[in-house]
Structures are given as structure tokens and as C-alpha cells.
Amino acid sequence: MDHKVGLTGMGKRLLFLAALFLWAESNAQSVKRFSLEGQYGFIIPHSPELKPLSESNPYGFNLHYQVLKTDKTNWDACACFHFLGIQLSHYNFANPAVLGSATSISGTFEPILWQNNRLRISLLTGVGVSYLNEYFDAIENPDNIFFSSPISFLGFVSPKLEYRFSDAWSAHLSFAYNHISNGGQRQPNKGMNFPLLGLGLNSYLQNPELPSHEKAPISKNWVGYIDAGFTTSEVTGSTARKPVLGLALGAYRSVSRINALGGGLDIVGDYAVSNESPALMPAVFVANHFLFGKFDFSQRMALYLHKPDNYQTAAFYQRYLLMYRAFRNVSLGVSMKAHGHVAEHMDLRIGYRF
Template sequence: MKKHLFYIFFLLIIIEASGQQVRRLGMEGSYGFIIPHSKELRPISESNPYGLSMHYQLLKQNKENWDACNCFHYVGIQASYLNFGNPEVLGSAYHLSGTFEPILWKKGPWFLSLLTGIGFSYLDQVYDPIHNPDNLFFSSPLSFLAFVNPKFEYRFGDDWGINLSLAYNHISNGGQSQPNKGINYPMMGIGINRYFESSPFPKYKKSVLPSAVQWYIETAYTHRESNWSEGRKPVFTVLGGFHKSFTVINALGAGIELTKDYSLEVEDNRTEALMPAPFIAHHLLFGRFDFNQRMAVYMNKPVGYHDFIFYQRYSLMYQVIKDFSMGFSLKVHGHVAENIDFRISYRF
């Protein structure tokens, strides 16, 4: 069920672009390195991934589209191939992602933008206790991909542009199978874009910064392999929070998250797996999209559940109708992804 909901959410990103004219088609080559975020990963992190991606993006220049985030932005789809530089253990990955790319700054033919994306990754070499025991990064062929990628582009003429980029990428199965250390790999890239029906950007005034504090409640669900009984067990989360905008697209906030994890073993009773955690958050607000990053501190957790007293949560929410949003979040301890969940939010 959760996978189907993810497919629906992924399609909403593409539907957001429906009815728009084709603006550009691009290709980019990239080269990078793997971050060994734990000592057992160091032996298989000494390789340099390289890849090739193609993207198809669209942009509206009308006032309504500008008002969505007080900026011009591309929405599109990206397909890419990645070779991890270690064919026997890590193999290759094939990605398909929805992308969102706001233009942060422009002056003449120079553009600075921030490409973000979320999607699927197919991995052709995964962990196997007999045939591939060294690959602790991922254990399921179908995993999730998320990336953020600042781009600096120079346009020459009306039809072409070249760009340099620096991307941070993360692949994880969201804790659906183990081992699942997740792989983080920065990459530098150089690419070229072919523009269609190019025209000058109109000038619009920025919207007035919201003055009110935005309050919201949220609920989430996922399931994980149990460490105390057979099968998968549910994980429920509820939270309340708020955020206050300090620029048109940036907001800071706080709140408290309450999680009940039935996959964790307890000593006496199940209330030990009830984990309240206050958090602070940063929100990137682009129209219907809210990408937020939270840092939370455990007030209570079962004995033996991680050495960390804090965790990070990365959420991407999409406003489906007024005041109601849905999306997904990834829970991370340090550099290790734990699980991905489905979320519904209501603001008031």
C-alpha cells in the first residue's frame, strides 16, 4: 500500500507540469566519491562513481506560476545511469526521478539554480549473505533516491546553455530490508541544455512576506522488520508543530513528534517504545511543495535502540487541497537511514 501511495505522490510532481510547453532538454556527465559514514563501509567506499543523466524540464512564465514560490522554476523528469566504480560489489544504478528546480539568481546569460529530486533507483548488485556479503549499503534492488544539486549555467544564444553542478545524492530502501546503511555520494558534473521557444523572463514583484505563524498537525505510518519477533511491525507517528517565514521561501519552526514503534524489543511493557522527541526545523517553501529538515532529540527510547540521542528527518510534502498535504519522510541517525514513511498534514 505504501509503495502505491509513493507512486501517486511521484506522479503529482509530474502532473504539476502538465499543460506546459517544453522548455529544455539536457544531458550531464558527473564524477564523484562515496562517503564512508561508518568504519565497516570504508573498504568498499574507495571507488569513484561516474554517471550520465538526461532531463526533460518545463517552465511557466505567467504570474500565477511566479506567485507559487516568488521565483521562476522548472518541473520535470530525469533519467540517469550510475556506475559505482566497483562492479563486483556495488554494480550500477538506474534512476528515474521527478525534479523541481527554482532559479535563485540570474544576471544576463548567467543563472544560479537549485535542482532537487526524488525518485526510484534500481540497483543491479545488492547484499547477499553468500554471494555479496560486503555490500552493506543496500539490500533491495528497488530503492529510493533523493538529491540536491546547485547548478551554475551560462546561456549562449537563444537555444543552448552549459552548466557546472555539485550534487549530493542519497540512496536507501527506507529500512524496508536489512542491511540498509544507505549510500551518500557527492558528484561534480558538467552538462548542456537545448532550449526551445526561448523568450525573455518577465519581471514581477515579490509577494508580501507572510506575518502569521503557521501551525500544523501531522500523522505518519510505516512498518519495519521486527528485532524481537517474526514479520514486520507497524510504526505510528503523530506530531504538532509550527513555522514562521523569514524570507519568501524560508521558514524556521519547532514542534514535538511522538512515535510508537512496535518493531522494537522492550524490557517490561510497550510504553518503552513510545518515543517523544522535540525538534527544530527549517522549511523550504515553494508553492505547494514544502521540503523540511528536522533535528529531533529523544526524550525516551528503548534500551539498546541506537547510541544516538538525536535523529534527523527529511520530509517532502505536497499540498493536495487547501490546508491538507501528503508526502514522505526519511528518518536518519547520523548518516544511516532507518525508514521511510507516508505522511498526511493539516495546517490551521
């Protein structure tokens, strides 16, 4: 008798928890989907010594799970409906002896740019970690100057066109620009840029109708900001690592709901270039900002005002930043500095806007 009463009590608690979970799920009104995509492309030989290694055509696939929450709080995060997800991908570089393959796991962000009853245009972006089964070794694999460590970073951006067959199924066409690099943590580090054309199939587990949320007016005010970065880099000809510090001061002004233009001053203090004191490299930059609510994906084109004689010969560099406004005026994120197609380093960033 006691056992029966205890079981009934446990059953009631389980039913209550199940009902609470289903109530939360129904109120969350999330869109959930699985995707399978096949991809095929080519490798960009961004320097002369890479041309012999860039004649193969990489191919691969990815599995993707994404969730889009339809409530106003999540919509406000980027002033748009957006998917957040996790993606598992595998790319074969069609050169097994030298380049091998890359298996990656990435976090993704995909805002919806436009849609109607059947068609949808979105922009998928992602950052992740790649495992490479072939990489540079002075004795066993000296030709592979794309990769120098088994663990590297993957970044990609991919415009997508989706066609919906029904509420449960759709197909999409994508064009992805992928970059794999160790962010300058080990040399040689040419990094690989490989565009891929993709065709995918999407299965929707939940697909409620998207509500209508009011958009805030476009601000015409200038927004000032300051951000600082930190990373380490190898000293030339040594395995020792020294800090690389960054500081930027700038401003931007919105020209559309998702786009802003601006400029500023970027300063790098690199202890890996000069052992005694940091090599100070000030630069002026112009910047484009893609603004999705609390997210800011910006691209800076910078002109060196001064740099050491034993440093890069290039007069310009780019800095790509992905920042998230975690607090009212404080942002956290990452940036990558590159000369053309060659990444120099990645750093962690903290910023403040005023």
C-alpha cells in the same frame, strides 16, 4: 464524391485540432529543454565498516527533460519560476563485483534562485526509484552493506550554475549530493551518500522571455501545523513487518521569502521494536523550512526525550520532509527519519496547518 467530402471534413477537423493545440501551446508560454550531464565523484564512508567499500569513485550520466510554465498560476505554486521534469540517470560505482551500478528514474523540481542575461543559479532536487544490479546477499555478496534490495529510493539535491550561450543553448556546472537507500524496508541498510560534480549541456526547444509577477509580502505570523505518518518496518531478527506511526505538532515563522524557522514535538510509535505495544519515542525538535509556494522542504533536528533500551544509542535524529499543500490547509508528502547518515525509515505523511 462522398469519399472526397468525408476526407475534406476530416482534414478540417484535424486542422482545427492542430490549430487549437498550437494556440494552447503559444498561450502556455512554456520553457522546454533537454539536458545531458556527465558526473564524477566519491563515496562518503559514514561508518567505519564502510571505509573499505568507499575507496572507488562513482561516475555516470543523466538525461533530463524539463518544462517551466511562465503563467501566474504556476508561478504561485512556489512563488518563483521553476522547472518540473523527469530524469534518467546511470551511475557506475567503479566496483563491479560488489557495488555494481544504479539505473534510476526521478521526478525533479528546480526553482530559479537568481538570474541575469547570461547567468542563472538554481537548485535542482529530485526523488526517484533506482535499480541496483548488485546488493547484499549473505552467500554471494556479503560485503555490500550499502544496499540490501535491487529496488531502492534515490534522493538528491544539486545547486547549479548555468551559462547561456544563446536562446537555444547553454552549459551548466552542478554539485549533487545523492543518497540511495531502501528507507529501512530491508536490512542491512547503510545506504550510500555520494557527492558528484557535474558538467552538462542544455538544448532549449522553447525559450520565451520570462514575465514579471508580483511577489506577496512576507508574513510575520506564526504558522501552526500537525502532521501524521505511516510506514512499516521489519521486526529485528524476523521477516515480519509491523507498523510505525508518527505524529508531530509544531510551528514556524518566515525569516525570508523562502526560509522559515520553527520547532515542535515529534512522537514515533514503533510496533517493530516492541511486539506487544508500540514503543513510544517522544522528541523535541528545531526545524528549518524551505518554502516555495505550496512546497515545504523541511529538516528537523530532534532530541529524544525517551526511547527503549534496545533501540538506537544515538540521542539525536533527523527527519527530512517534502510536503505539498494539495488543498487550502491540507498537505501531502513523504518524510525520512535518519540517525546521522543512516536512514531508518521513510513514511507517507498528511498534514494540516492552522
